[in-house]
Amino acid sequence: MTTTDTVRPSLTATELAAVRADFPLLGRTVRGGRPLVYLDSAATSQKPNVVLEAEVDFYEQRNAAVHRGAHQLAEEATEAFEDARAAVAAFVGADEGEIVWTPGATAALNLVAYAFSNATAGRGGAAAERFRLAPGDEIVVTEAEHHANLVPWQELCARTGAVLRWFGVDDDGRIDLSDVDRVVTDRTRVVAFGHVSNVTGALAPVAELVAAARRVGALTVLDACQSVPHLPVDLPALGVDFAAFSAHKMLGPTGVGALYGRRELLEAMPPVTTGGSMVEVVTMAETTYAPPPQRFEAGTQMVAQAVGMGVAAQWLGELGMDRVAQHERELATELVRVGEIPGVRIVGPADTRDRLAVVSFVVDGVHAHDVGQVLDDRGIAVRVGHHCAQPLHRRFGVAATARASASVYTTAEEIAQFREALAGVRAFFGVD
Amino acid sequence: MSSLEQMYQQVILDHAKRPHGHGLVDAPADHRSGESHQVNPTCGDEITLRVDVDGSTVAGVSWEGQGCSISQASASVMTELVTGHDLADVARLDAVFHDLMSSRGKGLDDDDALDALGDASAFTGVSQYPARIKCALLGWAALKDSLARSGALS
Structure with a gap:
């Protein structure tokens, strides 16, 4: 915190x-x-009026496909979309290049899990080595997780042969770090945990968990859904590698959320959802991919909702x-x-x-x-x-x-x- | 009577406190028997229900489970209602109860059908609350499935 x-x-x-x-x-x-x-x-x-009005205003005045088209509306829509990204990034202390739009936090967490899967299947070249799992590698979560930060990791383990391990919680529902050195081992590749439990409201010991992960070279994934709307959160200062949060819990619209990833990691991570808008060169045989964040934003994006999320972040920031x-x-x-x-x-x-x-x-x-x-x-x-x-x-x-x-x-x-x-x-x- | 009191009628609260058929019982060896486990994933309510069918008659229903007062009371009322009835009657009662649950609190026009439901007619108030209809139907779903599994319907 x-x-x-x-x-x-x-x-x-x-x-x-x-x-x-x-x-x-x-x-x-x-x-x-x-x-x-x-x-x-x-x-x-x-949702506050400013968020509702921002969506209506986008549809009434600026609606167009972003990042394409040579007309004025396309320029204005793209500007609104990217300004929203900058607002959300600033809200969590990140650079705009480190914020990927997703349909929500669940999608953001699945994005990371599937990027590991794709890397393990050989995608992403040498750069994606950090995301490659071997049977017996370990992924660590906690007993306090929301299913969105548990089930994607169970599935990743099932696809790769990695082993899921977890921290228990004490009688107050707080993450029990007493056996941290037995839970986080040399085989640990990911430590994924919620910043604040959606059940108990307890804050996770972020510094200790990040330190434990770093000691063994594991990547950290923070489910920040329940913290970002309620606390000042500076994700780079927390030292986590990835974080997910949704707009709809922070006064914004449904259907949009964000994945934060440290720039070097997003650059090394293979794409997950593929298609339009996330490519560089496409031939009939193969495709090269755009740099992040666009690499992870295939297809037409939820532009009006993203604009609404940006406004929600600004509204909270101003308060x-x-x-x-x-x-x-x-x-x-x-x-x-x-x-x-x-x-x-x-x-x-x-x-x-x-x-x-x-x-x-x-x-x-x-x-x-x-x-x-x-x-x-x-x-x-x-x-x-x-x-x-x-x-x-x-x-x-x-x-x-x-x-x-x-x-x-x-x-x-x-x-x-x-x-x-x-x-x-x-x-x-x-x-x- | 408020909507809340219409839902939580005394007969429902009584059944919830002292449910009929609670505790699984084995069927006699010469009867057909079927068992079903049903879960309401939105609230974690669970029921395991066993049916004992003698020829074409439901000879006994027993169950165990945990859940809200509506799901527990409904399973209890259903146990009382269907025990001793012919399979065709049970299918009719199931259909009438489903109609009642779809009535959005209005109940049924058919007084005979409503009478046939006995205590189960007290669940009219539940049908005003879409989120609770599944609770009332949990036991019925388990009965239907366990009857199918018993082989008595074929």
Whole structure:
């Protein structure tokens, strides 16, 4: 985690009200006229007017295919597309050449996994040696991963003969580094981990994991979906080799995300999806490929969505991610207080150290689905289920949890309403 | 009654707390038997259901599983409802229950059909909530599959 040294104050009540007024959806009611209390931002965030307007404006004024065409619209569309890339890059401290547009974070993680696969199959020439796996090589993940940062690595292992290994988590859901030297070995080629758990909200020990990977020459892949929208994140400063994040969790549109890769690695990595726009010279027999990032952007891109993602990054940047983080730290303090409600047990850290405003919990005697339904009746939207992290739920011996998660537009009053509603759930089901 | 109370009717809460048919039972050797495991991947609900068919009659249904009150209560109500019934009746009940679940909270016009469902008619309120319909149908899906596996339908 990278934060500025001087902590600026959180958002004032006036600023927060102005922020909320910028999100049209937050003004609607649900379930018979109840004001919406949206506590499902870890699944997807709501969108401010500037993002919605940017997409409409692109279609109304600039829509054209990018990186081709000699007309003015094509120039303007290309400029908007590349300006958005620069905005997203700046938001995470990267150079624009290090940001590849993808359909989302899942696609970004799969891109890296399939690049390893293609290199292992002999593609990419000598430059791709770092991506070539041999049977018995090891890929390391953690028990806390979202399926998007687990299943692609399982599949890569199945295709290459590499072996999947993982760090367990402790009873607080934090990654257990006690056996780091046994998990990360001379055979380790990749260490892939989430920056912040989408279930527990716990921050990963990034510095320790990066150091362990570097000691053995392994590449690091960071799933930054749950951190980038909530913390100041400087990916080069974190020292990771690759990172994936999606627009829709950071106030941007669905259908677009980004893969960050250190430039020398993107240059050495063979392409994955092939076709138009990612080539240099094509003959009937063979093809040479464009330099990154275009090498990884085959086909017509999601231009309007990318523009929206750029605007979302700028909007957050102007508000100040240090202040967003401070606001959400206060919300996390309010959220973990669900642990004070009789019969409610937090899955993950019950304290506020190194955690974000995402809290999953079980209610004794009431299934998570039923908890969510009663909250929904009060207008409170939470996520229920395994949150795409079945192994972590299995680790805690539960099939499902309910999860409340905050974003920049969430208020402490909303969390108080949520706690009050949650306190009534066991009585509703006659559980004592 | 609010939508929430329509869904969580007392009869449903009672079945969820004290489900019928819970705990797998072996069928007698001279009966047909089939077993099915069904999962609702969105919420992790699971059921393993075993059916015991004597000739053309469902002689017994037993199951174990974990899940929300709707899935547990529905499996319980279904167990009570179909036990002792002829296979053709069970197919009809299955069809009527599916119709009820597709009714978006409106229920069924056919009062006789609704009467035939007994306690299962209490699930009308569930059909207002698209995300919960699968919960109510989990046990029924397991019954249908286990009947097919038992060979009793062929």
